[in-house]
Amino acid sequence: MSEDASIVKPFLAEFDWKKWTALVGGLAIFFLVYFSPPWPIAIDPTGKEFVLSPQGKAAIGLFLMAGIWWVFEVIPIGVTAIAIGVFQVLFAIRPAKEAFRDFMDPSVMFIFGSLMIGMAFTKTGLTKRLAYRMLTIVGENTRIILLGTMVITALLTHIMAHTAVAATMFPILLAILALYKESEGPSRFGKAMFIGMAWAAGAGSIITLLGAARGPAAAAMFAEFTGRQVDFFDFPLYMGLIGWGMVFLIWLYLSTIFKPSKATIPGLREKVAKLAAALGPMSGKEKFVIACVVLVVALMAGQSFVPALKSIDRAALMLTSTLLFFIFGVLTVKDLEEMPWNIVLLFSGAMSIGFCLWKTGAAEWMAVHWLGLFKEAHWWVFVMGIAAFVLTMTNFIMNVAAIAISLPVSLVIAKYLGVAPDVIFFASLVTAGMPFVFLIGAAPNAIAYESKQFSPGEFFRHGLVMSMVLLCVLGIALVSFWPWLGMQILL
8 A cells, every 4th residue: 555545544544524514514504595685575475575685585594404413413503603693794694793792792791690590509509409309209219310401491481481491400400310330421310310401491481481592582572463461461371381291292202312321310319318427417618509589580470570670681680699609708709710611602693683683684584485475375284384494593582582583474474374373372382482403493402411411413303392382382282272262272
């Protein structure tokens, strides 16, 4: 063999073909869309025309490229997020001030504050205390432990934001995984537990107005468009069965696909009892962290009832706890160095591409084109088409933005088909709350990824399956228990 051949062969063997194919393929799709001729005008049922600008067309290309790069993780997911801002500036899609300003959007700072709460739980020892308490209750069966973690996650989202819940549960799950000790690195039990936490947080968050910002925002839009207020208790009435049904379906799926190699963890109760005893009584710092979290949750819950709190952004309320942690020495500057900045950057980029699609008119153009396909369809097909559109969009952009884009158009078309606005509203919120496919779809997805128990590709593949399950559940609800519960379906 020649000297050149001996060099080339190892290089080809080590060359990451999958990575480079996805990287170049994503770039090719961006340039194909960017340099393509003008796309057709979208026309809504009232005759209003929506012209896709060159910037909007480029935003769609960037949207597709980022999706490919995130799924195949061709570069770190946080670096792909940076690329989103860079491409907007280099190709004159949006000015630098707008593209990069979104990286510090209040929603990103809310996620930062949630992660800091999780860090405070871990540093003070609250994480282990809560994990041991939970394991004492659920026992030694790994499938029941998995169900227990998902049920607790979903329950907490009824009273606090799902991002904060995920940040709180994350270190608890790490403590449980450490007791499992199957092997170093990813395990089937670890995959099921962390993906389950992310998905259960989404499923639980649709059941009350406190689970996420999308509920109050959508309710305000609904009131503006219809002149009717959505009652606080309508959410648990119509969403409770779907949310909890999805929690148990997710558990069945994950416990089957990622069946733990150990059916039980022998001696877990005794081991947990000893570890819990070794922790001793709750320290002052632990009590202080609990008090701070209760304060923040109470303030955010009070925004629904106290007029004076409504004008305060939730990010400021969440960051109040961060300030208190540093002022009273619970956290130090060293803890900032341990912050998972890859996840923070991921959501910064997600906000930037979301606003890019929105501000350039690309998202509205896509909504009108898609929903226009159903303007003469059966009402069930029309509602499912709206739900599918919101489900697709919420995997890439803010779910509040996905609702804001689709709700006005769908309510206009609904009048022509005799469909009640109520069913449009709740069907949209069901799918907006459960982005199971991409890490950027919701903060709990990205937080769960930090566990390094699963890849973006695994999350994508299994998320597609559960998205189909979600649509099936919604389709059944439209013709069964929603009408039975009194929801108006047709005008």
